[in-house]
Amino acid sequence: MSKRALIAGESWMTYSVHVKGFDSFTTSTYEEGVEFLQNALEQGGYEVEFLPNHIADRSFPTAISELEDYDVLILSDIGANTLLLHPDTFVKSVATTNRLDLIAQYVRNGGGLVMVGGYLSFQGIEGKANYKDSPIEDVLPVTLYKGDDRVEKPSGVIAKLVSPEHPCVDGVEDNWPALLGYNRLKPRENATIIAEHEGDPILAVREVGEGRTAIFASDCGPHWAPPDFVQWDGYNLLWQGITDWLAGIIK
Numbered sequence: 001m002s003k004r005a006l007i008a009g010e011s012w013m014t015y016s017v018h019v020k021g022f023d024s025f026t027t028s029t030y031e032e033g034v035e036f037l038q039n040a041l042e043q044g045g046y047e048v049e050f051l052p053n054h055i056a057d058r059s060f061p062t063a064i065s066e067l068e069d070y071d072v073l074i075l076s077d078i079g080a081n082t083l084l085l086h087p088d089t090f091v092k093s094v095a096t097t098n099r100l101d102l103i104a105q106y107v108r109n110g111g112g113l114v115m116v117g118g119y120l121s122f123q124g125i126e127g128k129a130n131y132k133d134s135p136i137e138d139v140l141p142v143t144l145y146k147g148d149d150r151v152e153k154p155s156g157v158i159a160k161l162v163s164p165e166h167p168c169v170d171g172v173e174d175n176w177p178a179l180l181g182y183n184r185l186k187p188r189e190n191a192t193i194i195a196e197h198e199g200d201p202i203l204a205v206r207e208v209g210e211g212r213t214a215i216f217a218s219d220c221g222p223h224w225a226p227p228d229f230v231q232w233d234g235y236n237l238l239w240q241g242i243t244d245w246l247a248g249i250i251k
Contacts, residue, residue, distance in 0.1 A: 002047065003044075003045055003046045003047065003071050003072075003243075003244075003247060003249070004046065004047045004048075004049070004069060004070045004071050004072075005041050005046045005047070005048050005049070005070060005071065005072045005073075005074060005243060006048075006049050006051065006061075006067075006070040006072070006073050006074065007034055007037065007038065007048060007049070007050045007051070007074040007076060008050075008051045008053075008056045008060055008073070008074070008075055008076070008078050008083075009051075009052070009053055009056065009075060009076040009077040009078030009082075009118075009120070009121075010032060010033045010034040010037070010050070010052065010053075010076045010077050010078075010220070010221070011030070011031065011032045011033070011034070011052030011053045011054065012030075012031055012033075012053065012077075013028060013029065013030050013031075013054070014028065014029045014031070015027075015028045016028070016029075032050075032052060033076075033077070033219075033220070033221040033222065034050055034052075034076075034220075034221070035221065036220060036221045036225075036230040036235065037074070037076070037116075037220040037221065037239060038050060039236075040235060040236040040238075040239040040240060041239060041240070041243060043236055043240070044236065044239070044240035044243065044244070046071075046072075046243065049070075053077075053078055053082055056078060056082055056083070057082050057083075057085065057086065057087060058086065058087050060082075060083060060099055061099070061102070062086070062096065062097040062099065062102070063097070063102075064102060064105055064106060064109070067102060067103070067106040067111065068106065068109065068111065070111070071111075071112060071243075071246075071247035071248075071249075072111075072112040072113070072114070072243045072246045072247050073103065073106065073111060073112065073113045073114075074113075074114050074115075074116060074243075075103075075113070075114070075115045075116070075121070075136075076115070076116035076118060076121065076220055077116070077118035077119060077120045077121055078120060078121075079120040079124065079128060079129045079130060080100060080129060080130045080131050080134055080136070081130065083099040083100055083103075084098065084099065084100060086099075098135075100134050100135045100136050101135050103135070103136060103139075104135035104136065104138060104139050106211070107139045107208050107209065107211035107212075107213055108139070108208060108209030108210060108211055109209070109210055109211065110209075110210035110211045110248075111211045112211060112212050112213070112214075112243070112245075112246025112247050112248070113136075113139065113140075113211070113212075113213045113214070113246070114213065114214040114215065114216060114242060114243070114246060115131075115136070115140060115214075115215050115216075116215075116216050116219065116220045117182050117183040117215075117216060117217045117218045117219055117224065118183075118219055118224070119150070121183060122144050122149055122183040122185060122215075122217075123144050123145060123146070123147060123148065123149040123183070124148070124149065124150070124183070125148060125150060126147075126148050127146065127147045127148055127149075131144060132144045132145075132146055139206075139208045139211075139213050140188075140206070140213050140215055141187065141188055141190075141191030141192070141201075141204040141205055141206030141213055141214065141215055142185035142186055142187055142188060142191065142201060142204055142215050143185070143186045143188060144185060144186070145184060145185070145186065149183045149184045149185070150181060150182075150183060150184075151181055151182050151183070151184050151200065152180075152181045153179070153180055153181050153182075154180060154181075156178030156179065156180060156226075157178060157179055157180075157181075157182075157197050158176060158177075158178055158179075158197070159176050159179060159195040159196065159197050159202040159203070159218070160174065160195060160196060160197065161174040161176070161194065161195050162193055162194065162195060162196055163192055163193060163194045163195075166192060166194050166205070166245075167241070167245055167250045167251060168194065168205065168214075168241040168242050168244070168245035168250070169194055169195075169203075169238065169241055170241055170250070171237050171241070172234045172237050172238050172241065173234060175234075176195070176229070176232070176234065177226070177228040177229040177232050178226070178228065178229070179202075179218040179219070179224055179225060179226075179229060180223065180224045180225075180226055181218065181219075181223075181224040182197070182200065182202060182217040182218040182224065183217045183218075184200050184217075185200065185201055185204075185215060185217055187201045187204055188206065190206060190207075191204045191205065191206045192204065192205050192206070200217070201215065201217060202216065202217045202218060203215070203216050203217070203242070205242075205245065205246075212245065212246045212248070213246070214242055214245070214246055216242070220239070
């Protein structure tokens with residue numbers, strides 16, 4: 001059985017100014033954080049397409065038929081504006097598809113969606129991810145706080161598995177390595193909380209229409225997911241279980 005996943009986000013560019021006395025110069029870098037998640041899914045039999053942030057604004061699907069080519073959609077560190085503001089709209093003032101509406105329709109029609117935490121997920125740093133009151137929030141297993149929703153835990157926090165019987169964590173032991181932060185979210189009444197920290201959901205799932213959604217409130221790679229987490233024996237099992245459940249492969 002062919003399994004296909006689309007990952008959007010998980011990339012960033014850094015522009016630095018170096019000052020050395022009287023003189024200064026600039027450097028720029030481009031980086032991706034998708035490696036560990038993509039490897040986990042590919043080892044689980046998925047064909048993975050990756051749209052980094054600077055490509056997603058133009059290349060993310062604009063038709064439901066295009067989205068339905070994928071069993072699972074993963075949004076990770078990609079703000080709502082990148083999906084809303086297609087360059088044809090932002091630069092040329094041409095009307096284009098509202099891709100937040102499209103994603104919600106995809107879920108209700110039977111698709112699987114997971115949002116992964118980060119500085120431009122949920123609300124994110126300074127609230128700039130801006131998914132509050134959006135069609136995406138409507139289908140998630142959580143509701144969002146206004147403003148900056150980051151919980152920074154530089155000393156580390158351990159997520160506790162509270163629904164070990166759920167099929168998406170089958171075989172994943174309750175000995176998760178520490179995470180360094182997450183986005184604070186409010187679970188819906190019809191959601192299933194699978195892992196949490198002090199009442200805050202870390203992993204939660206929900207059935208919506210014909211489809212399924214999930215949130216993983218922390219990172220899928222550095223920086224909130226440190227080396228011990230992404231190299232943990234349970235990492236691949238965790239992500240394979242989440243995506244297989246979202247795709248309806250496991251019930």
